[in-house]
Structures are given as structure tokens and as C-alpha cells.
Amino acid sequence: MRTLNKAALALIATTALTASALPAAAEDSIFVPLFTYRTGPFAGSGISIADGMHDYLSMLNERDGGIGGVKIAVEECETGYDTKKGLECYEAVKPKHPVMVNPWSTGITLSLIPKASVDKTPILSMAYGLSASAMGDIFPWVFNPPDTYWDGMSMILKYIAAQEGGGMEKLKGKKIGYIYLDAGFGKEPLPFLEQLQKDYGFETKLYPVAPAEMQNQAAQWLNVRRDRPDYMVMYGWGALQPTAIKEAVKINYPMEKFLSIWWPSEEDAKGAGEGATGFKTLNWHAATANFPVIADIQKHVADKGKSQAPKAEIGTVLYNRGVYNSMLIAEAIRTAQKITGKKVVDGEDVRRGLEGLNVDAARLKELGMDGFAGPIKLTCADHNGHRPTFIQRFDGTKYVKVSDWIEPLNDKVEPLLQADAKAYAEKNPSWPKRTEACDSKP
Amino acid sequence: MFYREVGQFKTSYAADQAIFPIRQDRIGLALILLVAFVAIPLLGGEFLIASVMIPFLILALAAIGLNILIGYTGLISLGTAAFMGVGAYACYKLSTLFPQVNILVWILTSGFIACAVGVVFGLPSLRIKGFYLAIATLAAQFFLQWCFGRVGWLYNYNPSGAIEVPGHSLFGVAVTGPSATPVTRYYVVLCIVVAMTWIASNLVHGRIGRNWMAVRDMDIAAQLMGIRLLPAKLLAFAVSSFYAGVAGALMVFIWLGAAEPEAFNINLSFLLLFMVIIGGLGSLLGSFFGAALIHILPIIVRAAPNALGLSVGSATVEHLTYVITGALIIFFLIVEPHGLARLWQIGKQKLRAWPFPY
Numbered sequence: 118m119r120t121l122n123k124a125a126l127a128l129i130a131t132t133a134l135t136a137s138a139l140p141a142a143a144e145d146s147i148f149v150p151l152f153t154y155r156t157g158p159f160a161g162s163g164i165s166i167a168d169g170m171h172d173y174l175s176m177l178n179e180r181d182g183g184i185g186g187v188k189i190a191v192e193e194c195e196t197g198y199d200t201k202k203g204l205e206c207y208e209a210v211k212p213k214h215p216v217m218v219n220p221w222s223t224g225i226t227l228s229l230i231p232k233a234s235v236d237k238t239p240i241l242s243m244a245y246g247l248s249a250s251a252m253g254d255i256f257p258w259v260f261n262p263p264d265t266y267w268d269g270m271s272m273i274l275k276y277i278a279a280q281e282g283g284g285m286e287k288l289k290g291k292k293i294g295y296i297y298l299d300a301g302f303g304k305e306p307l308p309f310l311e312q313l314q315k316d317y318g319f320e321t322k323l324y325p326v327a328p329a330e331m332q333n334q335a336a337q338w339l340n341v342r343r344d345r346p347d348y349m350v351m352y353g354w355g356a357l358q359p360t361a362i363k364e365a366v367k368i369n370y371p372m373e374k375f376l377s378i379w380w381p382s383e384e385d386a387k388g389a390g391e392g393a394t395g396f397k398t399l400n401w402h403a404a405t406a407n408f409p410v411i412a413d414i415q416k417h418v419a420d421k422g423k424s425q426a427p428k429a430e431i432g433t434v435l436y437n438r439g440v441y442n443s444m445l446i447a448e449a450i451r452t453a454q455k456i457t458g459k460k461v462v463d464g465e466d467v468r469r470g471l472e473g474l475n476v477d478a479a480r481l482k483e484l485g486m487d488g489f490a491g492p493i494k495l496t497c498a499d500h501n502g503h504r505p506t507f508i509q510r511f512d513g514t515k516y517v518k519v520s521d522w523i524e525p526l527n528d529k530v531e532p533l534l535q536a537d538a539k540a541y542a543e544k545n546p547s548w549p550k551r552t553e554a555c556d557s558k559p
Numbered sequence: 560m561f562y563r564e565v566g567q568f569k570t571s572y573a574a575d576q577a578i579f580p581i582r583q584d585r586i587g588l589a590l591i592l593l594v595a596f597v598a599i600p601l602l603g604g605e606f607l608i609a610s611v612m613i614p615f616l617i618l619a620l621a622a623i624g625l626n627i628l629i630g631y632t633g634l635i636s637l638g639t640a641a642f643m644g645v646g647a648y649a650c651y652k653l654s655t656l657f658p659q660v661n662i663l664v665w666i667l668t669s670g671f672i673a674c675a676v677g678v679v680f681g682l683p684s685l686r687i688k689g690f691y692l693a694i695a696t697l698a699a700q701f702f703l704q705w706c707f708g709r710v711g712w713l714y715n716y717n718p719s720g721a722i723e724v725p726g727h728s729l730f731g732v733a734v735t736g737p738s739a740t741p742v743t744r745y746y747v748v749l750c751i752v753v754a755m756t757w758i759a760s761n762l763v764h765g766r767i768g769r770n771w772m773a774v775r776d777m778d779i780a781a782q783l784m785g786i787r788l789l790p791a792k793l794l795a796f797a798v799s800s801f802y803a804g805v806a807g808a809l810m811v812f813i814w815l816g817a818a819e820p821e822a823f824n825i826n827l828s829f830l831l832l833f834m835v836i837i838g839g840l841g842s843l844l845g846s847f848f849g850a851a852l853i854h855i856l857p858i859i860v861r862a863a864p865n866a867l868g869l870s871v872g873s874a875t876v877e878h879l880t881y882v883i884t885g886a887l888i889i890f891f892l893i894v895e896p897h898g899l900a901r902l903w904q905i906g907k908q909k910l911r912a913w914p915f916p917y
Contacts (some may be wrong), residue, residue: 155874164874193873200815200822201614205858208610227721227817231737247719299708301719301819308718327708328821425872537718544715546658547726547736 145461146183146190147450149174150210152220157197158331159355162435165382166221167193168426169439170446172418173410177447179417184447185454187461198355200224207232216450216467217241219442223302226259233258234549239468241449243442244269244379248305251501252538253472257553260471262445263401263493263504266352267533268525269378270306272399274313275523276376276508277348285526289318294346296337296353296361299325303352309533316529322346331357338364351377358385366392372511373397379506382435386511396511397519398434401504402441402490404516406432409485410440434516441490448476456556469556472497491522497555503527562910578764595749600742609741615854616745616752617809622834622846623759624802629832630841631763632795633775634684638696639803639831641703644823646673646804647811648713651722654812655715662727662735663747666808673804674797676703681796685789688778700825707820723817735812744813751809755802760843762798771795772841837888839900848899852891857884 151174153167154160174191183189192213194206203225207218217239220226226246233240240259242250248267250259264272274288281287295310297303303325310321322344324337334357341349349370351361358381365375372395379399386393406412411432418424419431430436453462453470462470474495481487493502505522542548562583569575579585599612625639649669654662680699684692707713714722726736733739734747762768770791773781782788811818830853838849860880864871871879895902909916 153873155872156877195873195877197877200819204815205610208606211605223719224721224817224819224821227719227723227819228815231723231726231816235737249718300821301721304708304720305718329824541723544655544717545723545725545736547738 146188147461148190148192148210148213148215149446149450150206150213150215150218151191151193152196152203152206152218152222152225153193154196154198154221156195157199158328159198161359161384162355162380162382163198163221165426165430165433165435166439166442168424168430169436169441170219170443171439172414172424172426172431173440173443174447175418175423176410176414179421179423180413184450185460187454189447189450196220196222196225198222198224200228204228211236211238214463216453216462216464217446217471219243219446220246223247223300227301230256230259231545236464237468238464239471241442241445241471243438243445245302247541249534249537249541251499251503251534253496253498253500254551255538255542255548256500257497257551258468260495260500262474262495262500262502263491264506264525265501265503265530265534266302266305266378267309267530268501268503269399269506270309270350271313271526271529272506272523273350273376273378274317275526276520279520285317291319291348292322292344292346293319294322294324294341294344294349296324296326296334296341296349296351298331298353298357299327302354306352309530312533313529326353326357326361331355332360334360334364338368338370341365341370342368347374349375351375351381353377354380358382359388362386362389362393362396365396366390371395376508379438380435383433383511383515387514391513393511394513397508398511398516399506400434400509400516400518401506402437403488404432404434404437404509408487408489410444410489411437413485414440437489444476444484444486445474445493448480449474468553471495472500473556503530562907562913578760592753595753596746600745605741608745611855611858613741613745613748613814615850616748617806617814618831618834618854619847619850620752620755620809621803621806621831622838622850623756623843624799624806625831626835626838626841626843626846627759627763627771627802628795628799629835630839630845631768631775632771632792633778634681634792634795635689635693636696636799637693637825637828637832638680638699638703639799640823640825640827641700642673642677642800642803643807643810643827644703644707644820645676645800646670646807647818647823648707648722649673649804650808650812651724652713652715654727655725658725658727661729662812663729663751666751666805666812669808670801670805673807674801677796677800677803678793681793681800684792684796697825700828704820704823704825707823721817721819722811724812724815727812735816737816739813748809748813751805755805756843759798759802763843767791767794775841833888837891837898839898842898842900844903845898845900848903852888852899853884856887860884 151170154163155167174189177184178188196203196206203220203222207229215238219241220229223245226242229240242261244264246261248265250256250261251265278285278287314321326334326337353361362385366389375396377398381398386396449467449470450462452473453466456469456473457466472495477492491504493504495502503525505524507518507522508520509516510519564581567582621639621643628634628636646669649672650665653665683695687695714720724735726733726738732743734743770786773786774791778788834849834853837852839845857880860883861876864876
């Protein structure tokens with residue numbers, strides 16, 4: 118009985134101690150919540166990304182003691198790719214003053230965009246979310262580098278035209294099939310496709326896949342077999358991608374002509390076996406582990422057992438994407454520290470940091486990411502960068518870069534972005550005018 | 560000892576027929592309302608109000624709508640989420656076409672539009688019953704959700720295909736959009752839910768409710784007693800869809816702030832069905848119990864490891880939440896197959912005899 122009492126007392130004492138210690142610790146750290154999904158139908162894609170994001174930030178904590186000497190408090194919140202749970206996560210982390218949120222779901226991003234300016238928390242939706250949020254004048258709190266989905270579509274079409282042996286005019290008379298997740302994300306390129314279809318005279322066939330039907334695409338691919346499109350373009354996520362690749366292999370669709378936006382992983386293609394060789398996706402960063410930054414993650418995080426990632430996952434496409442995402446977070450915080458001169462920055466500072474973000478080749482080298490990705494620079498007006506990407510081809514086990522850097526068709530994307538951003542602001546009569554000052558001189 | 564009606568005499572028929580004949584119940588209800596209207600907004604944190612109470616009330620409202628259909632009239636429906644979606648999209652269309660009109664008017668009007676759609680899909684209920692009717696309402700679920708994603712006019716041709724809620728204010732206070740504080744939004748939802756629960760209570764305890772229950776218990780007998788089946792069933796569909804529609808409009812405008820068609824998928828329909836079954840068929844109180852069990856319990860389970868100072872991975876917590884919530888649902892159904900509302904009733908009976916049970 119006595120020991121029991123003692124144990125209880127000790128327990129109370131430690132709880133009281135940790136409780137009193139917590140607020141003190143919170144003051145000299147920077148809180149970065151990570152909205153992740155390791156469960157649900159999108160977990161197949163979400164786990165690698167969650168690991169990559171988490172491990173890079175932990176590595177900074179372990180190796181450098183955080184950013185600028187300030188520890189980063191990383192906390193994961195499980196959203197399951199569900200908008201309702203994402204909002205719950207957002208409300209849960211709000212009292213801890215996050216310096217930015219990474220929703221990792223277009224649905225959650227759309228719900229959070231109006232809140233960002235009110236709660237003074239910038240949103241970093243890396244290459245997803247609302248394309249129009251690239252316009253910094255209208256969306257000062259939302260950032261979606263390095264490319265929008267419209268940029269992605271234009272680069273895929275440019276590559277297809279190059280395969281046909283020339284400029285965009287080569288697309289004339291071609292039939293391009295578009296298989297997509299029938300949600301905000303997959304539907305976004307539709308007006309863009311319509312526009313380009315008119316400009317270049319190609320034909321598009323649409324194959325929407327409802328989110329509930331991701332694992333059952335027999336009907337869509339039956340239509341593909343009937344329509345015989347010259348090229349297939351996929352905008353998918355989660356379970357949609359391995360299913361689509363499997364079905365494509367099943368109907369003997371020429372894999373060299375099956376292209377995707379930047380989301381499929383190695384595992385997605387491997388599931389289809391040998392037949393998936395030749396499948397191509399867009400990408401803007403390396404898909405191997407041969408970089409000093411990954412070696413540091415190995416040494417400081419994975420080898421100490423502080424990573425949830427299995428060894429084989431480190432250095433894969435989506436893991437590296439998570440690393441890239443966290444690099445942007447860390448660089449934005451560092452830039453914010455530089456601009457404000459403060460050590461512990463808040464959401465408003467990090468917003469300025471994101472607008473002043475300039476990761477050039479020299480900086481990438483310092484980060485141990487020489488050749489990992491291209492340089493990126495954001496400005497107050499341009500929250501996206503519209504960076505070039507390349508095509509990578511699946512060789513049966515991994516992705517290999519097969520093209521040069523492809524520039525997006527800015528002259529086609531820009532007007533649409535502007536029109537869309539303006540429409541968004543007009544539909545919301547109370548949409549706030551940008552009052553945030555700009556640090557960098559244009 | 561404390562909970563018995565000894566000494567409470569009724570001197571009029573109205574008092575005898577009251578919904579809460581025992582004084583302690585009335586005091587209890589007043590206390591709950593006091594907590595809901597005063598204590599929670601005053602003492603509750605933003606998380607409690609925005610992520611626990613607002614969703615709970617909105618889901619409870621939808622569950623009441625479904626309970627009217629399943630619990631009181633015996634018509635199984637799997638289309639509740641679609642009817643919620645009709646309310647949400649109607650409210651979106653109306654409020655963007657006529658932004659100057661008070662948003663509360665549109666929220667209630669969109670209920671009527673959902674009501675009209677509900678009646679159309681309720682027509683087969685005269686000919687088919689039980690599981691067959693469930694399949695017919697499943698058609699509503701798929702068809703309407705398809706419309707939300709495909710008919711561009713419904714979402715104003717937004718490239719994202721989602722509907723985004725513009726800011727609206729009521730008497731100068733923002734009630735929707737990002738600048739609306741959680742407390743304001745909570746009060747709007749609370750007032751609507753309390754008022755509509757009161758109306759539902761009056762409906763089910765009156766002539767209409769008795770008609771519904773007669774149809775539920777045996778529709779041929781009900782017909783022989785002079786109840787016209789078609790109007791009774793269609794009225795149940797209409798009222799149920801009205802509640803779902805208002806709940807859907809509230810869900811998008813007050814809770815989520817933006818929605819994709821996916822928000823109204825079949826999972827939500829099932830979730831509401833579970834709420835009604837676990838809470839108690841044919842009980843308004845049960846709708847609230849069901850919503851609490853399905854929505855609030857996972858939040859508590861998720862918060863538990865942190866509160867206890869354990870560090871558990873977010874994915875593990877999520878898996879545990881599923882396991883624990885699932886186990887508790889099975890536990891409650893085994894302990895009392897008629898739902899939590901019945902459990903509550905039994906508890907009250909026991910309390911009356913306490914401490915000298917006989």
C-alpha cells in the first residue's frame with residue numbers, strides 16, 4: 118500500500134512538473150504542426166510524405182539544434198485526408214500558435230484559405246490546393262510553390278508535343294485521355310484543358326474516377342480501350358494511382374504514353390509488376406538517397422530510431438517530397454528570422470519569410486541538396502514560382518529522369534490564374550484587400 | 560430519493576399530458592439549456608466550441624431528421640447525406656444569387672428545397688418497404704451526389720468544383736466566413752437546433768406523430784384506422800428532408816466554410832444511420848446521444864494519450880480510436896439493443912426507486 122501511495126505521489130509530482138515545464142518550453146520553440154494521414158484510403162501516398170516531412174525537421178533539431186538555435190516543436194495531427202478531421206486538427210493546433218500549416222489535402226486547404234488571414238497563419242500547400250492562390254496580391258497568406266496543377270498540365274502537354282517531334286502545334290488532331298480523381302484537385306485542370314484544346318486543336322477524353330470508386334476503374338479503362346487515346350494523362354492520389362496503372366497494364370495500354378502529374382510513388386507502379394515499366398511522371402526533385410541531406414537524416418534520425426520510416430522508404434519519390442516540403446518550411450522560418458531579427462518567429466513573420474524565400478543553387482549546396490531540386494524564389498506577387506519540372510520514367514524498380522527541365526506555358530497559365538483569383542475575390546464580397554506590406558522591393 | 564414525483568399533483572389535463580411530467584426533469588432540462596446557452600460560451604475554449612459543440616449540434620439535427628423517418632415512421636433511408644447536400648448547395652446558390660438577404664432566411668429556405676427533393680424521392684415509399692426502400696433512397700444518394708459534382712451551375716462553375724462560403728453578417732455581427740467568431744456561430748446553431756428540436760418534439764407527440772408511429776407499427780392496420788398512408792409517409796419524408804437540409808446548410812456555412820461533393824458521401828449517411836440506431840430509434844434525446852457517441856467520443860479518445868502525458872504516434876492514436884469507438888458501440892448495443900435513449904430511461908426508472916429498490 119505504501120509503495121502504491123509513493124508511486125501515486127511520484128506520478129502526480131512528475132505530471133505537475135511536466136505541466137509546469139511545458140509552457141516554458143513552448144516559448145522558446147517554433148511550433149510547426151504537420152497534418153498527415155497514415156490511415157485511410159490515401160495512406161499509401163500519405164505515409165512516405167509524413168515520414169519525409171517529419172524526419173527532415175527532426176534532423177534539423179538533432180543536428181543543428183533547430184533553426185537559428187531555436188528548436189522546432191513538431192506535432193503530427195492525423196487527418197485521414199478528411200476535411201472535417203483536418204478542420205478539427207486546425208482548431209486543435211490553433212491555440213499553440215503554429216507558424217504555418219501544411220494541410221496536404223486540397224479539400225482542407227480550401228476550407229482553411231479564408232481563415233489564414235484572420236488567424237494570421239500562413240498556409241503552405243506545396244503544389245496542390247487552389248491554383249489561383251499563386252496570386253500573392255489576392256492571397257497574401259497562401260503559398261503553393263513550386264508549381265500549380267495548370268503548370269503541370271502544360272508541362273505534360275509540352276512533353277507530349279516534344280515526343281511527337283516538335284512544338285505545341287504537333288498536338289493537332291491528337292486524342293488525349295485524362296483520367297482524374299473526381300474531386301477539386303482532379304477537376305481543376307479541366308478549364309485549362311478546354312482552353313488549350315481550342316488553341317492547339319487536340320481532342321480530350323475525360324475519365325473521372327469518383328473517390329469512392331478509386332479501386333474499381335474497370336469501366337473507365339474499358340472506355341479507354343474503346344476510345345484509344347494517343348496519350349493518357351493521370352491526376353490521381355492515394356489508391357487511385359496503383360489501380361489505374363494496373364488497369365492500364367491489363368488492357369495493354371502502351372505505358373510509354375501514360376503520363377502522370379507528380380504524385381505516383383514507386384510502390385504505386387511496382388504493384389502492376391513488369392508491365393508498368395515505361396510509366397512516366399512529372400517531378401521537380403531527385404528520387405534517390407544519394408545526397409548529403411538524406412545521409413544526415415539517416416545518421417541523426419533514422420539510425421537513432423527516431424524515424425517511423427522503414428529503411429527502404431528513405432530516398433523514394435514521396436519521402437523526398439516530404440523532405441522538400443520541410444526544407445521550404447525551414448527556409449521560410451530562417452528567412453523570417455533574418456528579416457525580423459527575432460529568434461522565435463510567429464505566423465506573421467513566417468508569412469514575410471515565405472514571400473522573401475530565395476533558395477538558390479548556392480543555398481541548396483549548403484543544405485546538402487546540390488542537384489536535389491532546382492532553385493526557387495518567391496515574391497510578394499508570385500506565391501508559386503512556376504518552376505520547370507522534368508519527366509521521370511519508371512524502369513521497373515525506380516524512377517529515372519529522362520527529360521530536360523521543361524518550362525511551363527506561363528503565357529497560358531497566367532491569364533487563367535489571374536481570372537480565377539479575381540473571380541474568387543469577387544464571389545466573396547467581404548474578401549479582404551491586401552494590407553500586408555511587402556518586404557522585397559520589386 | 561431525490562428523483563420521484565411524490566407530492567407533485569396535476570390539476571389540469573394539460574399538466575397531465577406534459578412531455579416532462581416530473582418537476583426534476585424540467586429542472587434538468589433548464590439546467591442543460593443554461594449550460595448550453597451560458598456556461599459553454601463563457602467557459603469553453605475555442606476548440607470545444609468550434610470543433611466539438613458546433614459539429615455535435617449539427618449532426619444531432621440531421622440525426623433528428625433521420626430519426627423522424629426511421630424511428631418514428633419506420634422508413635429506412637440511406638440518402639440523408641444527399642438531402643443535407645441539397646440543403647447546402649441550395650443555400651449556396653441562394654446566398655450567392657441574392658447576397659443581400661439575411662443568411663438565416665436562406666438557411667431555412669434551403670430546408671424547404673431539400674424538403675421538396677425529399678418528397679420526390681419519397682414517392683416510392685408507398686409501394687416498397689424495408690430494405691427495398693433503403694435501396695431506392697440509395698439511388699437518391701448517388702444521383703444527388705453526382706449532381707453536386709457534375710452540374711456546374713450548382714457550384715457556380717468554380718474551377719475547384721467546391722463551394723466556398725462568403726462572409727455574411729447578421730445585425731452587424733459576422734455569422735459565416737472566417738471573421739465569424741466560434742461563439743457567434745455556436746449561438747446561431749444552438750438557437751436553430753433548440754427551436755427545431757422543440758418543433759420536432761411537438762410534431763411527434765401530436766396527431767401527426769401518432770399517425771407516423773401507427774404507420775411504423777403496422778401500416779395496414781393504420782390504413783384501416785383511417786390514416787392515409789401516402790400523405791403520412793410523404794410528410795415524414797418532407798419533414799425529415801427539411802431537417803437534413805437545414806443541417807446540411809449549417810454544416811457548410813457555419814462549420815466547414817467550404818465543401819466538396821465528397822463531404823456528402825455515403826459514409827455520412829451511414830454515420831447518421833449509426834447515430835440514430837445507437838442513440839435510440841424513435842427518440843429525440845437518442846439523436847443527441849448518438850451524435851455525441853459518434854462525434855465526441857473519438858475526440859476524447861484522441862485527446863486522452865496527450866492528456867495522460869503519453870507520447871503515441873498520431874496514426875496509432877487514430878487506429879486506437881477506431882478500435883475503442885467500435886468496441887464501445889458493440890458494448891452499448893449488447894447492453895441495450897434499443898439504444899442509449901433506452902439505457903437512459905432504465906437509469907431513470909432505477910433512480911426513482913433508489914435507494915430502496917423493489
